[in-house]
Amino acid sequence: MARMKFLCDAERCIECNGCVTACKQEHDIPWGVNRRRVVTINDGVPGERSISVACMHCSDAPCMAVCPVDCFYKTEEGVVLHDKDLCIGCGYCFYACPFGAPQFPQAGAFGVRGKMDKCTFCAGGPEANNTADEYKKYGRNRLAEGKLPACAEMCATKALLGGDGDVLADIYRERVTKRGKGADVWGWGTAYGPPGQQPAAPAGGAKS
Amino acid sequence: MASLTLKRAAGAWLAALVLGLAASAQAQSPAANPPEADFAKQQQAQQQSQPLNNQPVWKEVRSGQAQTSTVRGRETNVLIQSQGQTWRAARVTVSTALGGLIAALVLVLFGYYFWRGSIELHGAPTGRVIERFSPAKRIAHWSMGLTFVALGVTGLILTFGKSLLLPIIGYTLFSWLATLAKNVHNFTGPVFSVALLIFIFMYAKDNLPKAYDLQWMAKFGGMLDRSGNTHVPSGKFNAGEKGLFWSLVVVVSLVLVVTGYILNFPNFDQTRETMQLANIVHLVAALLGIAMACLHIYMGTVGMKGALDAMRYGYVDETWAKEHHGLWYDDVMSGKVPRGTEPAAPTLPQGRPA
Ligand code: HEM
Numbered sequence A: 001m002a003r004m005k006f007l008c009d010a011e012r013c014i015e016c017n018g019c020v021t022a023c024k025q026e027h028d029i030p031w032g033v034n035r036r037r038v039v040t041i042n043d044g045v046p047g048e049r050s051i052s053v054a055c056m057h058c059s060d061a062p063c064m065a066v067c068p069v070d071c072f073y074k075t076e077e078g079v080v081l082h083d084k085d086l087c088i089g090c091g092y093c094f095y096a097c098p099f100g101a102p103q104f105p106q107a108g109a110f111g112v113r114g115k116m117d118k119c120t121f122c123a124g125g126p127e128a129n130n131t132a133d134e135y136k137k138y139g140r141n142r143l144a145e146g147k148l149p150a151c152a153e154m155c156a157t158k159a160l161l162g163g164d165g166d167v168l169a170d171i172y173r174e175r176v177t178k179r180g181k182g183a184d185v186w187g188w189g190t191a192y193g194p195p196g197q198q199p200a201a202p203a204g205g206a207k208s
Numbered sequence B: 001m002a003s004l005t006l007k008r009a010a011g012a013w014l015a016a017l018v019l020g021l022a023a024s025a026q027a028q029s030p031a032a033n034p035p036e037a038d039f040a041k042q043q044q045a046q047q048q049s050q051p052l053n054n055q056p057v058w059k060e061v062r063s064g065q066a067q068t069s070t071v072r073g074r075e076t077n078v079l080i081q082s083q084g085q086t087w088r089a090a091r092v093t094v095s096t097a098l099g100g101l102i103a104a105l106v107l108v109l110f111g112y113y114f115w116r117g118s119i120e121l122h123g124a125p126t127g128r129v130i131e132r133f134s135p136a137k138r139i140a141h142w143s144m145g146l147t148f149v150a151l152g153v154t155g156l157i158l159t160f161g162k163s164l165l166l167p168i169i170g171y172t173l174f175s176w177l178a179t180l181a182k183n184v185h186n187f188t189g190p191v192f193s194v195a196l197l198i199f200i201f202m203y204a205k206d207n208l209p210k211a212y213d214l215q216w217m218a219k220f221g222g223m224l225d226r227s228g229n230t231h232v233p234s235g236k237f238n239a240g241e242k243g244l245f246w247s248l249v250v251v252v253s254l255v256l257v258v259t260g261y262i263l264n265f266p267n268f269d270q271t272r273e274t275m276q277l278a279n280i281v282h283l284v285a286a287l288l289g290i291a292m293a294c295l296h297i298y299m300g301t302v303g304m305k306g307a308l309d310a311m312r313y314g315y316v317d318e319t320w321a322k323e324h325h326g327l328w329y330d331d332v333m334s335g336k337v338p339r340g341t342e343p344a345a346p347t348l349p350q351g352r353p354a
């Protein structure tokens, strides 16, 4: 069974925000919530790099560990999903997540949080696949349709890759060998654990 | 002629635009800011001397520093916030240790009750009563106490419900309960904070420490003497009650209020780090506070005969006052402290040892 992961190749990302827009469009995401964002390091300085980030679907997911109602679950493909019917909007997952993935639509005065929303790896939620109910709460379930996440599919430079971690690692290894630089795989150490315990870690890639 | 003026105007406009752009570029460019300009120069040099090594950029990935992002929102420009991992680990340690402490304390109190029983009066009740708490003081105490208990119970549901309740009552029911707990907690908090301030204001004077409190402490209020013959001096409040006032009511509760407000109103763009810290402090203070409150509630109800009357009716029997708060009793008898209003009707239920 494939272990789904995201990989963003900072040597290729051109900060076009196409992935952000693709995600918003695909899932009809409400105002104020962005499941994906692009962050630029050292903007405007030689050597600047941009990285697209969303939920990384961590191996030992911190959000899952701290949720007081235990509403997260992991699919067989390693995708971390949650049940909005159980979520109480306490914000603990947002405190715990290293990537700032959980988002909250405002549900009242004084910043009262609504049900948490985050990237689903385009895999929907607990409802039956691609029902109206599932779409309304979590957006489209592309994995069930045999497609990969919309953000990665849309990426014009193929900087953002989403899919089976082994395949991503192979693609990345080949890229690094060809261009002879840019071996840094962003976020994998944080999301998927130390290199030794990480299935499908690209060889020689420095983890950050 | 007309076209020439137009051309000139257009030229002047263009020149102004170019100058303006240049000026704004100047303002934006890092060169306007010396440290940033230095960094830009270093990066330029690095790109030439070591084109394959972009270490300065990668160093910043896990730094938690603010970067640049066009997506607006709280801390959207931070790539990795590592403190969440510390917070996650700290919660487990704190809740296990202090949750265990509360459980142990409840067991000890049960044990103490079986060993010592309720602390009885030695003498017979006189039937004459002294006013201990005015209605205003009782309302203040009950408001604070009841909201505290509501906050404590709902808070405990949020902290321990996942391990203790969820396996028994299931996901749907527990989620419903947790939603209720969260909303009750979030709305009761501000009420508690007002009641708390009023209470502190009303009760502080009688809780000022006195030299004789040391004697009470040395003998631990005679609580470990099963015969109940240990004599300890006590004013309106004994040293134990005073200790509880300053620790639980003043320090712990004020800490709970401050951290609670930080958590309750996430609309001020507090950073995650602030919220993580506030949550841990809130959790520690809450569990310690609940443990102290257990002691207090034990003594005020089953632990000592007659103590609850003061809170229910506002009056206590003279014998109770003499045996438990001797110095206060002396002051009342000598007229140094007002005896309070006489009850309109017999206040303490008849036939009960007050
Ligand atoms: C002004 C007073 C208070 C305010 C505004 C307040 C607010 C909060 C908030 C916002 C939370 C986070 C969970 C949620 O969103 O529901 C929380 C958690 C909690 N509170 Fe309070 N609170 C207050 C007083 C108290 C008191 C007096 C106690 C204990 C007697 C208490 C015990 C707890 C506990 C145990 C938690 C769960 C902590 C955790 O599991 O991380 N709180 N409180």
Ligand code: SF4
Binding pocket: A054, A055, A056, A057, A058, A061, A062, A063, A064, A080, A096, A097, A098, A099, A100, A101, A102, A118, A191
């Ligand atoms: S990235 Fe954040 S939200 Fe996604 S699995 Fe990891 S901790 Fe959970």
Ligand code: SF4
Binding pocket: A066, A067, A068, A069, A070, A071, A082, A086, A087, A088, A089, A090, A091, A092, A093, A094, A102, A115, A116
């Ligand atoms: S906000 Fe919802 S999903 Fe996040 S920890 Fe709280 S209950 Fe769980």
